[in-house]
Amino acid sequence: MKIKAYDERNKKNIELEVDSIKEAAKELKINLEEVIVVKNNELVTESAELKDNDEIKFLSVISGG
Secondary structure (H helix, E strand, C coil): CEEEEEECCCCEEEEEECCCHHHHHHHCCCCHHHEEEEECCEEECCCCCCCCCCEEEEEECCCCC
């Protein structure tokens, strides 16, 4: 299915033909342990199902101390 993905780290939007969030992350070379995933403006887990024309964002997790 075709989705729109945003990679905050590289500040780029891209259209992908993927079946899962894990597959999208793999194509974009994103470590899912270092980001949070937002699908259609809702926080989701990496196991959330995708549908055609979904928009997902991989947002960096920033911590400090």
